[in-house]
Amino acid sequence: MIQTPIDSGGRQTSVVWYRNIRVLRAVTQVVAVIAVVGLVWWLLNNLVNNLNRQNINTDFGFLNRPTQFQIPYDEGFNPRSSVWAMVLVGVKNTFLAGIFGIILASLLGLIVGISRLSSNWLVARIAAVYVETLRNIPPLVVIIFFGFALFTFGPFPVITEADQYSFFGSEHNWLILSNTVWGVPSLIAEEGAGLLWVGVVVGLVAAGLVARWRTRVFDRTGRPHHRLSFALGTFLVVAFVGYLIAGDAYSMSWPALAASGRRIGGGLRLNWGFISVTVALGLYTASHIAEIIRGSILAVPKGQSEAANAIALSAFQRYRFVVLPQALRVAVPPVINQYLNLLKNTSLGVAVAYAEITNLTLTSIGNGRPAPQSIVVLMGVYLAFSLTISFMLNVYNRRIQLVEH
Amino acid sequence: MSDRPFMEPGLEEPILVIDEGPREQLPPAKWVRRHLFNNWYNTLITVLLVLALGYAAYRFALFLFVNGRWSPVRQNLTLFMVGRFPRDELWRIVTQVIVWSGTLGLAWGAAIAGARYRATLAGVPYAEDPLLAKVRRYWGLLGLLILILLLTESFGPLILALVAVGAGAVMQSVGARVPGHNAGFMWAAVGVLGVGGYQIVSGFHGTGWLWMGAPLAWGAVQLMRRIEWRSFRRRRIATIGSTVGVFGLAYAAYTILDLDGVGWDKWEGLHLNLIVATLAIVLAFPLGLLLALARRSTFPALRVMATSYIELIRGVPLISLLLMAQFFIGFFLSTTTPLSTLTRAIAAFTLFTSAYIAEIVRGGLQSVPRGQLEAGQSVGLSPVGVTRLIVLPQALRAVIPAMVGQFIALFKDTSLLSIISVAEILDVRSLVHAQAAFRGFGIAETLVFVMLAFWAFSFTMSRESQRLERRLGVGER
DSSP states (O other): OOOBOOOOOBBBBOGGGGGHHHHHHHHHHHHHHHHHHHHHHHHHHHHHHHHHTTOOOOOOOGGGGGSSSSSOOOTTTTTTTTHHHHHHHHHHHHHHHHHHHHHHHHHHHHHHHHHHTTTSHHHHHHHHHHHHHHHHHHHHHHHHIIIIIIIIISSOGGGGGGGOOTTTOOOOOOOEEEEEEEOOOOOEEEEEHHHHHHHHHHHHHHHHHHHHHHHHHHHHHHHOOOHHHHHHHHHHHHHHHHHHHHOOOOEEEEEEEOOTSEEEEEEEEEEHHHHHHHHHHHHHHHHHHHHHHHHHHHHHHHHHHHHHTTOOOOHHHIIIIIHHHHHHHHHHHHHHHHHHHHHHHGGGGGGGTOSSHHHHHHHOOOOOOOOHHHHHHHHHHHHHHHHHHHHHHHHHHHHHHHOOO | OOOOOTTTTTTTOOOBOOOOSSSOOOOOHHHHHHHSSHHHHHHHHHHHHHHHHHHHHHHIIIIIIIIIOHHHHHHHHHHHHHHHHHHHGGGHHHHHHOOOOHHHHHHHHHHHHHHHHHHHHHHHOOOOOOOOHHHHTTTHHHHHHHHHHOOOOSHHHHHHHHHHHHHHHHHHHHHHHHHHGGGGHHHHHHHHHHHHHHHHHHHOOHHHHHHHHHHHHHHHHHHHHHHHOOOOOHHHHHHHHHHHHHHHHHHHHHHHHHHOOOOOOOOOOOHHHHHHHHHHHHHHHHHHHHHHHHHHHHHHHHHHHHHHHHHHHHSOHHHHHHHHHHHHHHHHSSSSSSHHHHHHHHHHHHHHHHHHHHHHHHHHHHSSSHHHHHHHHHHTOHHHHIIIIIIIHHHHHHHHHHHHHHHHHHHHHHGGGGTTOOOOOHHHHHHHHHHHGTHHHHHHHHHHHHHHHHHHHHHHHHHHHHHHHHHHHHTOO
C-alpha cells in the first residue's frame, strides 16, 4: 500500500515526514493512548481526592470486618460473619438462581422453539403468542409480578397457616406452601455418602472407557456400536455396587413446620425471592431461546431433510440424526449468550429481596461499608462469571470450526 | 408438503414444517383437517389444548371483567403516564405529544418520499402499503391507546389522541409529497421538530442551542450543496460559514429568549421511560460508533482500549453500573454541585448502551465486503475517506434493524430506574399503592397494566424492525 513516490527523473524521493504513514500511525496511537490514560488518571485522581476529603477509606480492609446484619433465610450466616463470607453467600445464591433458571429456560425454550414449527396450527400459535408476549416485557416486571402478585399479596397463606400436603397416605409432608417459604423433601448425606460418590465417579470413568472401546470397535469393524446403552449399563452397574457397599448413603429429610410456626424445619426450603427470580428469568429467557432454536432449525437447508426423506428415515430419525445436530451447532453460541444474560439478570433479585450478590452488596453499602470498593468487588464477580463463560464459548467455537474443515 | 406423491402411505407427516412457503388457500373444513386433526396425536393435542385454552380464557375473562380491581389503574392514569409532573405545566407535555406525533409523521413521510425516489432512480415500481396494512402493523400500540381512552373519564385524552393522530397524518402526507431529492431538508426539519418538541418541556435555554443548532446546520449544509459554487474552496468556505452562522444564531436566539421549562428531574411515568431510552440511544450512538471503528482499526493501541472497554461493560449487569452511578460517579468529577439521580442514571445508561451499539456497528462494518474497501482505495481515497464515504454508509444501513432491537432492550431496561427510586412507570406503582385507598390493593392489576404498556411499545417496534430487516434485505446481499 505504501509506495515511495518517484520524481520526474525516475529517482525515489522520500515522503515528507508528516505524511509518512508509519509516523502518522505511531503519532495517532500515542496521542490516543495519552488522551485515554490522561482521562482515566484525571478521573481516578478526582475519585481519590474526593474520597479523602470525605474521609472515606480507599482500602479493602472492610472485607474482613463483620457485616453486622442478618441474611434472611440463611441460618448459617450471622451478623458477626465477615463481608467476605457475605460475598461468598451472594455468589452462591447468584449461581444457584442462574443454574436453575438456565435449566428451566433451556427445557422450556427447546419445547417452545420446536412447537413454533409444529404442523399443528394451535400448538404453533400458542408458542408464538408465548414468545411474543414474554419477549416484550421487561424481566424486572415479570420478577416483581411473581414476587408480589403471586407471593406477598398472592393466594398463598402466611407461614403460620401454611398449606401442608401429604401424598399417598404418607405421614410426612411432601409439600408446604406459604407466601414466603416453600418446603419440599430433600436428601441428607449420611456417613456412606462419600463412598457412594466414589462409586459414581468410578462408574462415570468406566462408562467413558466403555464408550471409547465401543467407538473403536465400530470404527474398525463397522458393527453397530450401541455405545450409549453399553456406557449407561456400565455406569448403572458400578454405581449400584457403590450404593450397596456404601449402605444407607442418604436419608430423606421431610419439611415440617417448626414449633413456633414461623419457619420450616427439615427438607429443602425455597424462599420466595429464589422462586420468583428463577421462574421469572426462566420464563423470560425461554422466549429468547425459543426464537434461537426456531431460527437454527430453519437455517438447516431444506435439502438436508429432503435427503433424509430420500433414504426413508422416519420423522424422528430425520430430526435426531439430520436436522437437530446441524441446528444445534448454529444455536449453541447465541444460546450461551442468553445464559450469560440470565446470569447477569439475576441481579434483578434486588427487587424481591433475594440474597444474591447485588442485593447483599446494596445492603452492605446501606450498613456503612464504602460504596466504591463494594461495587468494584461486585463488578469483579460478574466479570469473572462473564469472562469464564465467554472463554468457554470461544473454545467451543474454535472446536466447531475445526470440525467443519 | 402436498406435492409429494412418492411418499409411502403411512409415512408420518413431519412434526416440523421446514419451509414456510407461500400460504395456500384451503376451504375451512380442509384447513382444519390439515392443520389441527391430521393424525391421532395432533388430534389429541388439539383437543387437550382447546380444553385448556377454554379454561384459561374463562379465568382470564373473569379476572378482566369480574374479579379485577382496576380502580388503582383507572384513577391514576395521569400518574402512570407522567408521574408527579407539575400539573400546571401539563400543557407542555400535551404540546410535546402533538409536536412529536407530527415529527414521526413527517419522518415516515420523508422515508416514503426517499424510498419512492430511490425506486424511481432504480427503475423499480414503488407501491405503498394500504391503510389497513398500516393499522394492522400497529395494532399493539393502537390497542393500548384505545384501552387507555376507554379507562379515562374525561374527554381530554380523547381530544389529545385525535389531534396527535391528525397532526401525524397531516405531516405524513406533507412529507410524502415532497420531491425525493429534497428529502434531506425533510430530515433536517424532522430534527428541528424533534429537538423543539423536547425543548417545549425542558425549556429553550441553557445549552439547548447546541441541540437545536445541529439539525439547523445540517439543513444549511444541504442548502449550500444545492448552490453552484465557482470553486470547491468557495463551497467549503460557504459550508463552514453557514454552519458557524447557524449555531451562532441559535445561541443568540436562546440567550435572548431564555424560556424556562421543567427540567428532566421532574419527568416521571411512561413519558420518562420513553425519553430515557431515546436520549440514551442518541447520546450513546456517537460513542458506540467511535468504539466500533477503534475496535476494527489497524492500530493495536486503539483496538486494545476499545475492546477492553466493550468487554468490561458487557460483562457486568446494568444494575451494577446504575449503582456505580448512584454511589460514586460524582466522585469522578471535580464538580461541586451534585448531579441529580436521573442525570447520573442517564450517564450510566449511555455508557452501557455505547458498548452494545459498538458491537452492533462492528457487525455492520464486518458485513461490508472487502472489495468495497479495495475499490475505494484503488480510486485513491484516503483511509478516512474510505471509511466515511464507502464503509460507513453501507454498514449503518445494515445495522438499522439491530439498532431498533437495541432500542427495545433499552426501553425495557428503563424499568431498572425503579431500583434507584426514579419514578418511571414501574415505580409509579409504589406511589399508587402508597395511597390510602390502594394499600396492598390491586397489586396484580397495576402490574398487568405496566406490562401491557411495555409490551405494546416493544411489540410494535419489534414488528417494525422485522419489517425493516426484510425490506432492507439484510443478510441477503
